[in-house]
Amino acid sequence: MGILSLLIFLPIVGALVALATRKAEAAKWVALITSIVVFVVSLVVYSDFNAASNGYQLVEQVPWVITPGLYFTYFVGVDGMSMMLVLLTTFLMLVTILGTWNSINRSVPGFMALLMLLETGMLGVFCSLDLFLFYVMWEIILIPMYFIIGVWGGKRRIYSAVKFFIYTMAGSLIMLVAIIWLGIEAGHVTGHFTTDLTKLMAVSQKLPIDVQHYLFLAFALSFAIKVPIFPLHTWLPDAHVEAPTAGSVILAGVLLKMGTYGLIRFCLGLFPQASFDYSTLFSVLGVIGIIYGALVSMVQTDVKKLIAYSSVAHMGFIVLGIFSMTREGFQGALIQMINHGLSTGMLFMMFGMMYDRRHTREIKEYGGLAKMVPLYATFFGIAVFSSVGLPGLNGFIGEYLTMMGAYYSPVLNTWSYAVWSASGVILAAVYLLWMYQRFAFGLPAGAHPVSAHGAEHPVEQDTHGHHTPDLNWREIVAVVPIVAFMLWIGIQPMSFMKMSEKTMYQMSDDLLKMKQGGMTTQTSMNQNTSAQKAPMYTAVMPKTTSFTSK
């Protein structure tokens, strides 16, 4: 058994042990220790991973279902893109368990086991190189998430859980059809039905273009629901609002990235021509998501709903970056996936900590937290500014690179997406700062200002006279590493982005080369525009544009 398989299946062992303990406290410790071990194993994977070389690494392929005519293998491996997401998954799972230690009060062993099962599914999704295996892992995730929302959720948990399940299921069934179709087509070439990604790559692009379009759309629909891309996003606010904190963190932090990961790996990877053809549609939807998500987020009165809609906006940047297909766009989209995982994950986690203390999600019930719980308010503020995209913190790097990628993408061929998406930068400040102001500043809800100057006014208690304790050590230990990564990515992003540079550059260069090649057969007008925008896969930077040459 290779190290990747160890990584993927270790959490299941933890899940079984957690179930076996039957005691809340013990199950938590099992989950915590498992997640620590898994995180360490993922670091070992990273140390074995060679960022300087291309293609899939640490590959394991063993026959799985082999019959005449069927050829499924257990096939896993990582490249720069999946490596990053694997590390995000193991890291977030660890801090989530630590940060939500006391949030769940009933059937704790079951909850912890489901979380562990979820981790296996997520790691499996990011490492699978066989579409059948990928599909199994993709579906495995639905089950624990369905129960996490449906059993441990809030008042409308059943509605939300079913909505989440059906939405996702509808998409993934169509994807299954596409996978089978592709497998059969591969059968015509290789002699047996196969879903091996590396073999499908050779097959998919030779299909008739309309078939490529259908298959692209089938995959894209499934991923678009997961991201979620406007207008397929309405399951997200409901799911987030009802899910317990750990569920929200993992949902926002990792699960949404499965959608964008799938878009790059499968939609763009298998059907580049169709991706070019639909790039306008997806970029438009991405930009709509950025603006629409921000505007709707602005008017929310429920903190979790507000953060949920902000995810729609943030994920829009990733979609835009992906369909720009430039180096900046790809690298920006990937780092934005990490950043969104950290910042939105932290926002949900920190809000969960406050929810455990105060049991309300309404913004108007809060206020004055900066004075009551200064440490909490400070960390929450850092997460807010990370989400706002303040330069120096992580959020900026991703948003900025995706925008720059979209700016001169030869695929999109217009500035307008980048310019529109830049307006999201304004709106992010509006809804997040307004929320933070009502949440942390001012006086506690219902309190009356005593002195005009206010500086000496004691507001350590809320209006009901309840004492709200500040962060405890366990919570500090959970949030400090996230903040450390936020600063680290903000100031030295290359120490992370080097990991995926080779992979993402290669993908972008291949796609753009193909796009440019395809251009020559098209109308001369298109040729002109592509010629003006210097191809970015050339290693040499165009330094200056000569003024007189044209």
Next chain:
Amino acid sequence: MTDLIPFIVLVPLAAFVINLFFGSKMKGSTAGWIATIAVFISFFITAGIFFEMMGRPAEERPIHFVMLDWIHVGRVQVNLAYLIDQLSIIFMLVITGVGAFIHLYSIAYMKGDRGFWRFFVYLNLFIVMMLQLVMADNYLLTFLGWEGVGLCSYLLIGFWYDEDKNNNAAKKAFIVNRIGDFGFLVAMGAMLYQFGSLNYLDVLGSGNNMVDGVRHAGLALGMGSGATIITIITLMLFLGCTGKSAQIPLYVWLPDAMAGPTPVSALIHAATMVTSGIFLVARSNILFALAPTTLAVVAAVGAVTAIFAAMIGIFQNDIKKVLAYSTVSQLGYMFLALGVGSFTAGVFHVVTHAFFKACLFLGSGAVILAMHHEQDMQKMGGLKKYLPITFGTFFIATLAIAGIPPFAGFFSKDEILWQAFSHGSMVLWLIGAIAALMTAFYMFRAVFLTFYGKERFDTHHHTPHEVDWKMWLPLVVLAILSTAGGFLGMPSVFGAGNVFEQWLEPVVGKGTEIAMTAGVAESPALEWALMGVSVAIALFGILLAMRFYKSRTTLAKQEAQLGAAYQLMHNKFYVDEIYDKGIVQPLYSISKNFLWQIIDVRVIDGIVNGLAKIAEIGSGSIRRIQTGIAQNYAVLIVVGLFVVVGYLVMF
């Protein structure tokens, strides 16, 4: 000395970190002293580098210093690196010099405040970020500083966060600035598209090549390929400047920003941060020079802002609001100078303005403290005898801003007016001159209302006291600079060369030369004459203020007799209300009532739930077939049989 460059930033950064982690535990004023000493150290290093630079020939003065690598993805290749040249060193001296004295002042001003240490944490962070802004060797690092100072501004305006008024002002400042940042971002994208780089040396170097190209081809400015894109880049950069430097239409945040503690108003909202826009234009001078359209816009916006803000300033009664509008107005002058191509005059006014406006704000802080946090000038009066040092320094700074020779403001403002006349137009000069008249009037109105006349407060219970040395020392230093600072940039008609202009020549020379195409022939006589006119104007403004406010003080009640004009100016032309009704509320209402309630809840979820409903109803009715009664099934089987057989027979 060059080896010490990192410490200019690292020392305040270290103080920031120390105070952040241990500040709350420190006793007395320790946190304040740590922060202050750090900025003084920064200032001394900067001064050392400055003198070293002076000793070198002009072309060897710029220093390029790489700290860390930063982002290297595709075309975006930028480092955390510094470009210290004649332009940035001036800003660095102002930031650390004026900044250090304001830190010192703050130790006394913020004494006893619950958030004393927190205040200095923010202030140090501000210094670090402001230095990034001006020292950066690329636009992206400047943008980091640009947003970083915005963050500090946000935190400091809302420093007393119990009051919603302060929080609203803070939020407004950040968001309005973000509208400007949108422009900055778009400009950076276009720049990357056009030049393939964000580094100043590459971009401005390409700009220089384009200038040569224009000359070589004998083209007029603003012609040829690439000209449109340069215009877009510069216009978008300027949109960023209107946010940070509070110009029309984005000036509205600055007056509200006075909600922050007064030292903040002095440092951030007068002396340093708000001049970032001038820095950016001066830094990119070659690009602006290539875009005559943008330059015209800059000059027009600057001139209109100068007079518009001055008009609002006339009838404000809050001493800090008067200073805030005067800052907006003075920034307008600076942009006017930049717009007519005189980048030197713009930067020079930044420097003198930093001296006298910081002095004015700190003076107003002393007054406010002495009056127990009363800011309404109608409740002051006669403070001259209680606060002699504050009065003296405030008076000197007011003379400087009014443009009375030989104080600093005279030289810089007169230079701007002269440039506006000789390289701009008669109209620009006229607007500037009228604004100067208003400035002299409303500033002396403030002086008379505050320091002269009878006390309009309860003198029995409360005698104002002159402030602590930590507060008056910075006032005196700034007053001296407001007096003497102007001689640095004495116009050449005075005989000696303009030292300031010669210093900046290597950075802005080419841009100035290109931008100032048309111009009145240099005529010393005309220049002397205009100088006389502007002094006369300033004196007239002062006399007018004296007439109304010195002895028999005119207050709001009498002013209100002016009718509509008074109402309009006193209420700031209702711009905030227009923005609120025209933009903020419609956006909120559309988002809530249409996007969320209709699109999201009704349409999308309606379809989703509708599909589920159809499935439910459909399966519900089909389910009824399964009745469990064998006879029904038998009937169905027979019917089915007939259908199948019938189908086979017929086709």
